[in-house]
Amino acid sequence: MKDKQIGELIQAEEERQVGMINLIASENYVSDDVLEALGSKLTNKYAEGYPGARYYGGNNVIDQVERECQKRALELFIRQPADRVNWAVNVQPLSGSPANVAVYLALVPSNGKIMGMTLAHGGHLTHGHKVSITGKMWQQVPFGVDPKTELINYEEIKQLALKEKPNIIVAGFTAYPRVIEWQKFRDIADACGAYLMVDISHVAGLVAGGAYPSPFPYADVVTTTTHKTLRGPRSALIFSRKINARPTNLKTTVNEVNGFSAGQPRLISELIDKAVFPGMQGGPHLNQIAAVAVALGEAATPEFADYTRQVVQNAQALAGELSRLGWRLVSGGTDSHLLLVDTWLNGKGLSGGEASDRLEKAGIIVNKNAIPGDTRPPIDPSGIRLGTAAETTRGKKERDMVEIAGRINKILRE
Numbered sequence: 001m002k003d004k005q006i007g008e009l010i011q012a013e014e015e016r017q018v019g020m021i022n023l024i025a026s027e028n029y030v031s032d033d034v035l036e037a038l039g040s041k042l043t044n045k046y047a048e049g050y051p052g053a054r055y056y057g058g059n060n061v062i063d064q065v066e067r068e069c070q071k072r073a074l075e076l077f078i079r080q081p082a083d084r085v086n087w088a089v090n091v092q093p094l095s096g097s098p099a100n101v102a103v104y105l106a107l108v109p110s111n112g113k114i115m116g117m118t119l120a121h122g123g124h125l126t127h128g129h130k131v132s133i134t135g136k137m138w139q140q141v142p143f144g145v146d147p148k149t150e151l152i153n154y155e156e157i158k159q160l161a162l163k164e165k166p167n168i169i170v171a172g173f174t175a176y177p178r179v180i181e182w183q184k185f186r187d188i189a190d191a192c193g194a195y196l197m198v199d200i201s202h203v204a205g206l207v208a209g210g211a212y213p214s215p216f217p218y219a220d221v222v223t224t225t226t227h228k229t230l231r232g233p234r235s236a237l238i239f240s241r242k243i244n245a246r247p248t249n250l251k252t253t254v255n256e257v258n259g260f261s262a263g264q265p266r267l268i269s270e271l272i273d274k275a276v277f278p279g280m281q282g283g284p285h286l287n288q289i290a291a292v293a294v295a296l297g298e299a300a301t302p303e304f305a306d307y308t309r310q311v312v313q314n315a316q317a318l319a320g321e322l323s324r325l326g327w328r329l330v331s332g333g334t335d336s337h338l339l340l341v342d343t344w345l346n347g348k349g350l351s352g353g354e355a356s357d358r359l360e361k362a363g364i365i366v367n368k369n370a371i372p373g374d375t376r377p378p379i380d381p382s383g384i385r386l387g388t389a390a391e392t393t394r395g396k397k398e399r400d401m402v403e404i405a406g407r408i409n410k411i412l413r414e
């Protein structure tokens with residue numbers, strides 16, 4: 001690279017990545033093929049619009065790239081062709097937050113209600129938190145986990161949904177370690193007349209590989225980032241069922257702008273496409289979309305399915321050993337790639353910030369994270385979140401996780 005300054009910084013970051021243990025639950029290591037697509041000349045092309053309907057000339061090749069990405073996404077997540085025909089996918093969102101906003105723009109009237117898990121209990125900012133645009137343009141109906149079990153209490157969520165009548169229910173989390181019963185969320189959405197959106201950003205790879213239950217049989221909309229357990233570049237996908245929008249939900253900003261009127265049947269996939277472009281974004285990043293297509297191809301292999309099983313086994317080995325060494329884990333363990341460790345222990349231990357700093361000095365990278373019912377501030381909460389997707393890509397197995405748990409224990413108790 002001719003630019004020495006940036007070249008040296010890239011080199012330095014590559015060395016940092018090699019020289020430490022990465023337990024950040026939302027990170028992973030992409031293949032060289034994914035990097036090659038990301039760094040390709042596809043970045044030079046403007047392609048506002050969708051395949052076959054662009055606003056610029058010269059998109060013959062680009063259309064093929066985007067269509068192939070859509071095809072791979074649908075084939076990977078919806079294995080049965082008979083089910084697949086009922087779904088559409090938008091591969092243009094630049095990342096997870098804009099993808100979620102686009103869904104609300106399409107389906108939730110201004111000031112309508114988004115029912116989602118609070119950030120403090122493992123939700124995401126874009127599930128309606130007040131500091132996010134999703135909590136400013138719409139109202140959040142927040143739900144959390146049961147204070148005793150730290151598990152989702154479906155009956156409580158149902159009662160809340162019946163009382164509040166949200167327009168959309170968001171299931172899916174960034175810091176909830178357990179399996180989610182998607183059918184129960186479907187029943188709740190049906191009971192209160194809401195759309196069911198599932199955000200599988202964290203577990204997408206596990207779903208694709210068969211190591212975590214698929215929400216596709218139950219959801220109306222599924223959003224995901226592509227760079228966590230799915231092991232692709234930073235990007236996002238929005239899957240939507242080809243069903244008509246509910247007439248009561250048709251009066252949304254995106255529909256008004258596009259001249260869709262209440263009473264005129266519209267597929268939700270059509271509304272979501274309009275919300276992504278021109279509602280939220282201009283030209284899609286085709287180099288990124290090509291890299292997603294490469295990652296989706298990799299995720300369809302038997303090796304990837306083995307990888308996802310190993311990710312979960314590694315998380316369970318890490319959780320088991322940390323528990324054995326006396327650490328309290330939120331909900332007692334994990335069914336996925338991530339776990340939450342209560343490092344604060346009601347004031348007898350370390351804050352999440354101090355735990356994270358100590359581990360980083362010793363070459364183990366984690367993120368500080370709130371635990372349910374946290375009494376400490378988000379900037380220095382009571383716990384840390386650990387995940388095994390990245391280290392499993394680097395070939396780690398259960399015995400390595402036991403060894404890493406021992407190191408974590410020693411560093412945090414010194």
Ligand code: DSN
Nearest residue numbers: 025026096124174175
């Ligand atoms: N930053 C992501 C995570 O770490 O879970 C969510 O946006």
